[in-house]
Amino acid sequence: MDIGFIGLGHMGEPLAANLLKAGHRLVIWNRSQASAQRLAAQGAQIATTPEEALGTGIVFSMLADNDAIRAVLIDSGVMAKAAKESVHVNMSTISVAYAQELTAQHEKLGITYIAAPVLGRPDVAAAGKLNILAAGPAAAIDRVQPLLDVLGQKTWRLGETASHANVIKLAANVLLASAVETIAETATFVSAHGVAAADLLQIISNSTFPGPVYQGYGKLIVEDRFDPPGFKAGLALKDVRLALAASDDKATPMPIASLVRDSLLDALAHQEGDKDLAVLGRVAARRAGR
Amino acid sequence: MDIGFIGLGHMGEPLAANLLKAGHRLVIWNRSQASAQRLAAQGAQIATTPEEALGTGIVFSMLADNDAIRAVLIDSGVMAKAAKESVHVNMSTISVAYAQELTAQHEKLGITYIAAPVLGRPDVAAAGKLNILAAGPAAAIDRVQPLLDVLGQKTWRLGETASHANVIKLAANVLLASAVETIAETATFVSAHGVAAADLLQIISNSTFPGPVYQGYGKLIVEDRFDPPGFKAGLALKDVRLALAASDDKATPMPIASLVRDSLLDALAHQEGDKDLAVLGRVAARRAGR
Amino acid sequence: MDIGFIGLGHMGEPLAANLLKAGHRLVIWNRSQASAQRLAAQGAQIATTPEEALGTGIVFSMLADNDAIRAVLIDSGVMAKAAKESVHVNMSTISVAYAQELTAQHEKLGITYIAAPVLGRPDVAAAGKLNILAAGPAAAIDRVQPLLDVLGQKTWRLGETASHANVIKLAANVLLASAVETIAETATFVSAHGVAAADLLQIISNSTFPGPVYQGYGKLIVEDRFDPPGFKAGLALKDVRLALAASDDKATPMPIASLVRDSLLDALAHQEGDKDLAVLGRVAARRAGR
Amino acid sequence: MDIGFIGLGHMGEPLAANLLKAGHRLVIWNRSQASAQRLAAQGAQIATTPEEALGTGIVFSMLADNDAIRAVLIDSGVMAKAAKESVHVNMSTISVAYAQELTAQHEKLGITYIAAPVLGRPDVAAAGKLNILAAGPAAAIDRVQPLLDVLGQKTWRLGETASHANVIKLAANVLLASAVETIAETATFVSAHGVAAADLLQIISNSTFPGPVYQGYGKLIVEDRFDPPGFKAGLALKDVRLALAASDDKATPMPIASLVRDSLLDALAHQEGDKDLAVLGRVAARRAGR
Structure with a gap:
């Protein structure tokens, strides 16, 4: 299939690479060139403008935030020039309110809008193991499903209202950040009592709290190791902010x-904004004078 | 082996039953009689005083809190009458400060004190699948290890300082209660946005947050079902209080x-104190006027 | 002096009325007409467009929020048509970031921008007893000082950076809302112990916490009386949100x-968003099941 | 009048001194001797045991906390030896639960118990300007009222239930500590925006928040000056803890x-526990990396 892909950062690049590996033809666009060049070496065609990427009729976007989407696709007039019946699969983490606004704008333009934010870090994306949260017109999602199957291990279908996928995404990241905060506080607590935080983490991640979050972030906190970041504290804050804004709306x-x-x-x-989210361990330790 | 068992409530009764099933001879004591009678029917010998239960040389206790331990074993003078070199395995969830006090008191009396609080609800206890957190003199724990192996699927050895086991237990329950609070808040959040909380819970418990806590409490919150309680809100509060007191100490x-x-x-x-901890779902909903 | 006045809501109307009473000629504009008509009856000239109000060379604005300012004065192109060397005294409570943006926009247009948000409710405005927080070019503030003296009992001069006045305003409202929250919590606390909340409020407002906040909001909370609202909970939330946004920026x-x-x-x-901020008393009581 | 006075710390010493100045005969007892010697130089008679101080029939106590009261007066058996119809005026800040326990114990002993905690720091005590919160049997309070009039500028009568005075005292200290926390946060907030915290404090303490708390603690925070302490952070924490315990009870x-x-x-x-409560300013600054 011919696919446009806009936004080739830490998440976008491995996603695009996986689509290439699966044999699809990609027309890619990115603000900066390094990642585009790497993908071109894997067979992607570099577009000189976002419009070109949209020319394929199916475009994926994985941009940083509301403002990036707005600048690249909306205020630029790019989306308005897309062919009617194009499909836009937006994997970016954006606000719920902006997802609603985008849905309405696309509808007006006669373009199908699918929200498809993901759960998982860049290494999970590279492994094709993401969980994809997809919402939008069912027929359109059916059409792109083979592509989503390349990108993730599982697509969760969340109905026709695109913004619902963003709501779930933000809730999931609040769950994540809160779990890390709690690990941080309890690790500091047991340390203050002379107990190895590693013992706590080993026990809970082998009993009540199995899974990647408690084990992974727990390990980073225990080892006081926050570089290189998997998921930056600053980006986690961005998502918590979006959740708070959406909670405010309701x-x-x-x-x-x-x-x-x-x-x-x-x-x-x-x-510490560019350090891993696990740096909350240092915040908790600092509060306790440790 | 001959074993004393003091405290036959929701947790103590299935533990004692499992020891009986494993072929041990039990001398049991409880403030009220119903559960003692049930265990007598399974072969246990009912003691008329706690002293009798201590006569076996190895006594387990699973009482409600600091005050219950103090009333039954300490202020009553019972423990002071126990034979030197007796072993007391205290599985009760008590405060860190009181665990330290008990350790010192036992030492003075020439009795070995082992802290062995557990992770798991009564149904997990009945299944012999508890995680046991054991701390105290290594040789003494070695001696009771075959009994702990009957009671739990895994014993975590936490060193010689008995209170360290209590520290971990309290930290684990803070992790638990915080996770439930976060599930509650995010379930309310997605509901407010017209998204089924069941979708959120299904997704996270099948991706980032596998395991019994997110799945189990998530289900109760989604179904707004808090009876019969597995772990009562009021008991969770008791443990959070103990954690706060211990955090205060340090x-x-x-x-x-x-x-x-x-x-x-x-x-x-x-x-709602006698409802399941999952009732935090109702608290979050109430805050949001839902 | 000839003065334009834009925005004649609960705060703007009494301010404009006081300027009229002091003998100034006012050209007024408001989105809706009722308050404009009342002021016309007191001698004000109703402008048919905001531009007319700006024709005077000195314009005051008291609009609801960022969006209202943006819609009426900026996106509309109105401000861009104002004569160079006009002075705009913006008394609206807006975000710190938008105050900075407005300052830059005005500078570009050659118009002097003064931030002059106020402390005090509509009744205080009517009495001419506001505290005015003024920041901007000193010479320009000097020029409008006689007008500020009509509107408030005291002008606090906060330097040349207009947004600094907004920072102080937001901090003051966080102090206010937090004090009311604390009154609410402590009133509920003493009530739960069988002590009259009125006793608590009488004691503290006559000892450690004199002044209008503890006395005024305390009285409303004690009497469980939230209508008519002096300062609406929803507007307080708006300001707390702005403070949180500004705290986020730094x-x-x-x-x-x-x-x-x-x-x-x-x-x-x-x-309860349209009830008085004191309705936090009801929130605290609700949390306590009272 | 002959009066016993037990507990001559930072608060007790100036209180006792004022009673001496007013012409009363004092029999004083304190664990350490320095303050007792100073008061003896002013005419007080030093008791060698607490019993002696109780021999006067009216005894005031101003001890550090529950434990101090318990150790000196209850567990020691001292109070049990007091003459029937003695009056004990307890000015100490103790827990609500312990106030109830003490009331019952005194009743059993036939001794009248009056709770009379105070609002005000040691310098206020020295000036005789305290606010006294008195609860207990009306006739007994009437009898000691002339003494309370020496010690405070105002006695607030809070009914017959002694613990009610303690409830109000704890609520007042929550109000105090929360106000200081809010001052700390807002001072940090404005500083982060380049605004002098002194400006904020000057404005609010001259408008919405007059009175000693905002002015006094505000000044200490602005000046980053926490020594010598007026009211230590550690003592404020003690009172917040008692309030939390009492909130828990209800x-x-x-x-x-x-x-x-x-x-x-x-x-x-x-x-920083021995620094002034205003050190919360440093805590807030630390959180903000300042």
Whole structure:
């Protein structure tokens, strides 16, 4: 299939590479050139403008945030020039309100909008093991499903309302960041009592809390190791902010998310925004004078 | 082996039953009689005083809290009458400070004190699948290890300082209660946005958050079903309180535990203390006017 | 002096009225007409477009929020048509970031921008007793000082950077909302112990906490009376949100503001957004099942 | 009048001195001798045992906490030896639960128990300007009222239930500590935006928040000056802890008090427990990397 791909950062590049490996023809566009060149070496065709990438009729986007989408696709007028009946699969993590706005704008333009944010870090993306949260018109998702099957181990279908996928994505990241905050606090707590945090983490990740979050972030916190970052604290804060904004829209208190926001700001205030989210371990230790 | 067992409540009864099934001779004591009678029917010998249960030389206790231990074993003078070189395996969830006090008191009396609190609900205890957190003199734990092997699927050895096992136990329950609080908040959040909380829970418990906590409590929250309780909100609050007290002793801020305390108090204020911990789902919904 | 006045809501109308009473000639503009008609009856000239109000060379604005300013003055192109060397005194409570943006836009247009948000409710405005927080070019503030003297009992001069006045305004409202939250929590606390909340409020407002906040909001909470609203919970939330956004910009954790946000959202979720900020008393009582 | 006075620390010494100055005969007892010697130089008679101080029939106590009261007066058997119809005026800040316990114990002994905790720091005590919160049997309070009039500028009568005075005292200290926390956070917030915290404090303490708390603690925070302490952070934490315990007893969530607890623990973790409560300013600054 001919596919456009816009946005080739830490997440976009491995996704595009997987589509190439699966035998698809890709027309790619990125603001900076290094990753585009790497993908060209794997057979991708570099577009000189985003419009070109849209020319394929199916375009994936994986951009940093609302503002990047707005700048590259909307305010630029690019999307308005896309052919009617094009399909836009937006994998970017954006706000719920902006997902709704985008849905309406695409509808007006006669373009099908699918929200398909993902759960998983870049290494998971590279391995094709992402969980994909897809929402939008069912027929259109059916059409791109073979591509989503290349990109993830599982696509979760969340109905016709595109923004619902973004709601789940933000909830999942609040769950993630809160779990890491709790690991951080309890690790500090047991350490303060002379107990090895490694013991706590080993026990819980082999009993009540199996799975990658408690094991993975737990290990980083125990080892006080936050580089290289898998998921940056600053990006986690971005998502918590989006969740708080969406909770605000629906008058839904989220005290845990609020608390995590403040801990992440503490990290940023200490120049730790580019470190792994596990740096919340250092924030908790700092609060305890350790 | 001849074993004393004191405290036959929701957790103590299935533990004692498992020891009986494994062929041990039990001398049991409980404040109320119903559970003792049931165990007598399975071959246990009912003691008329706690002293008798201590006469076996190895006694397990599974009492409700600090006060119950103090009343039954310490202030009563019972422990002071135990034979030198007796071993007391205390599986109760008690405060860190009291664990330290008990250790010192036992040492003075020439009795070996082992802390062995557990992770798992009564149904897990009945299945012999508990995780046991054991700390105390290594030789003594070695001696009771065959009994612990009957009671749990795994014994985690946490060194010679008995109270360290209690520290880990409290940390584990803070992790548990915080996870449930976060599930509650995010379930309310997605519901407020018109997304089925069941979708969120299905996705996360099949991706980033496998394991019994997210799946089990998630299901209860989604189904708004809090009876019969597996782990009562009021008992979870008890443990969070103990964690906060222990964090206070070491000047370790624990904002997450503080937040969960207040949500659990909200539950109690609404006569939900005897409902399952998952009732935090109702607390979060109430805050959001849902 | 000839003065334009844009925005005649609960705060703008009494301000404009006071300028009229002081003998100034006002050209007024408002989106809706009722308040404009009332002021016309007091001698104001109704402008048919915002441009007309700007024709005077000195224009005050008291609009609801960023969006209202943007819609009426900026996106509309109105400000761009103002005469060079006009002075715009913006009394609206807006975000710090937008205050900075407005400052830059005005500078580009050759128009002097003064930020002059106020402390005080509509009744205080009517009495001419506001505290005015003024920042911007000193010479320009000097020029409008006689007008500010009509509007407030005191002008606090905060330097040349206009947005600094907005920073102080937001901080003051966080202090206010947090104080009300604390009154609410402590009133509920003493009530739960069988002590009259009125006793608590009488004691503290006559000892450690004199002044209008503890006395005024305390009285409303004690009397469980939230209508008519002096300062609406929904508007307080708007300001807390702006403070949180500004704290985010500078990586400054504000746990108290976060907590108050969630309590105010609880109020909104219970259709109490149009009630007085003191309705936090009801939120606290609800949490305690009272 | 002949009066016993037990507990001559930072608060007790100036109180006792004022009673002496007013012409009363004091029999004093204190664990350590320095302050007793100073008061003896002013005419007080030093008791060699607490019993002697109780021999006067009216005894005031101003001890550090529950444990001190328990050790000196109850477990020691001292109070049990007091003459029937003695009056004990306990000015110490103790827990609500212990106040109830003490009331019952005194009743059993036939001794009248009056709770009379105070609002105000040692310098306020020295000036005789305390606010006294008195609860207990009306006739007994009437009898000691002339003495309370010496010690404070105002006695607030809070009914017959002694513990009610302690409830109000704890609520007042939660209000105090929360106000200081909020000052700390907002001072940090404005500083982060390049605005002088002194400007914020000057404005609010001259407008919405007059009175000693905002002015006094605000000044200390602005000046980053926490020695010598007026009211130590560690003592404030003690009172917040008692408030949390009392809120727990009545299932009353107090999120603000919980938050302040954690900030105060942060101070203690950084060896700032003996600094003035205003050191919360440093905690907030630290969180913001300042």
